[in-house]
Amino acid sequence: MESALEEIEFLALSPNRVEVLTLLAEEPRTRRELAELTDASQPTLGRILGDFTERTWVVREGSDYVATATGQLVAAGFEDLLDVLDTEATLRGVVRWLPTEALDFDLRRLSSATVTTPSQVRPNAPVKRALDLLGEAEDVHIFSYAFNEQSLDVIHDRTAEGAQTFRGVFAASAIDALADDSQLRARLLELLETETVEIRITDEAVPLAATVADDTVHLFLRDDNGLLQASLDVTDEAVHGWATERFERYWDDATPLDPDDL
Template identity: 30%
Template sequence: MTTALDDIAFLANSENRVELLRALVEAPESHDELRDRIGASRVTTARILREFEARDWITRSGQECAITPTGEWVSDEFARLLDEVAAERRLRKPLQWLPSDLLSFDVRRLRDAEIVVLEESDATAIIRRTLEFRRSSDRIRGVTRMVAPVFIETDWESTVHGQTRLEQVITPDVLDAIRTHSTAAKQLREMLDETNVHVSVTADIPISVGIYDDAVGIDLTDEDGVVKAGLVTEDEVVREWALDLFDRCRAEARPVDPDEVTADH
């Protein structure tokens, strides 16, 4: 007696079976048309069709094969399962760097997220993607545990010389890093004089997250704090999570005073 797992394995163990069943969902086809579609032998095609017919997934009239309602049901659900597993496989590597204790949403909300993976051959990919958002957004909110002078310069241009609204929560280490860079320190002081800029500092930032208008960017780091990948999504649930994280960090932070942003050298 076969089980549901037997039928799943029956399909999963042969791409030809999956393709034939999908083909028949689209329209009835003849034995020869199906054989040509999968590039299999006549014997192999005939065997697959007999196995489908034995499960009542198809009907046959001479050479003509047609899907049954149960066959279409199985095909649709199997295709959905394949899509879900494919999404999980795509996210498997980057999600290893997303701390599970920070997840208050179903990880499947990230199934369509853009993945920016840091590769040795293109170590600036995440920086470039982040800059694209910072240059094109009308409103930027975020919490960050890391900084680069190019981010400060970009924010300075878009806030002091533009209309972008910036609300950023940073760590003391980030503030110290800015202070050690004379240009970045000067630019941040000028930004803090603008009414469209609010920067505050707190030590309790668990992960770097940016909210760029409707999009959310999440930096993923390893146990040493090295950025390994980035995720970008416009999922509403993830955006609410990011906004909640931002609000909680900002509530615990103190505003940065322009007088304390003095370059060390």
């Protein structure tokens, strides 16, 4: 373990070492090519290549430096470690609210996520982020335990304009909450009359409020008391595939919302 940590430290203390090893793991390169692709000076490159050769991470073949099998292994492993740490940095402030039991994909897929949290000047920032995505998307799928007034308004207006198709699966309690308000019930009935809109309800527990807006997946993050604490959105293909599959599963098991039931 100690020697492994020493090798990690050896790489981590020099961004140039990481960059050179990564470049050589991609393909053989000459010393001149490495100099052109990095900010390393010739003396620095000489030391790095010497250290890598000593560790048998690279060998020289003519004018090229080539990563060995173990050099490629180290490069891949260090890249994985960087991905993990990038993801941790992204999620550090919101991990306590992340519904990890429902997110059955590699969390490293969230390393590029946009995290939105409330602030004193923007207390509604997570909801505003969701509304912005809804206001731009042409195709929207939602599965959620809630359906708020602002989202209903944006979806109503976008679909009425013919600018959006919408399918939603909501917990029965979410629709009941809208139906209890006469104005929102009327708005929902208008929405159901739109040709590009389909809504279904489910009695199954829906642990997430997830929106698939074109290529973007958006999640609301709430605490144990149901209070909205943050949101995150990501365009990763694997996350999009997960959200689409989860939506279709809820959709297949749900019941079409009948206007007469409102």
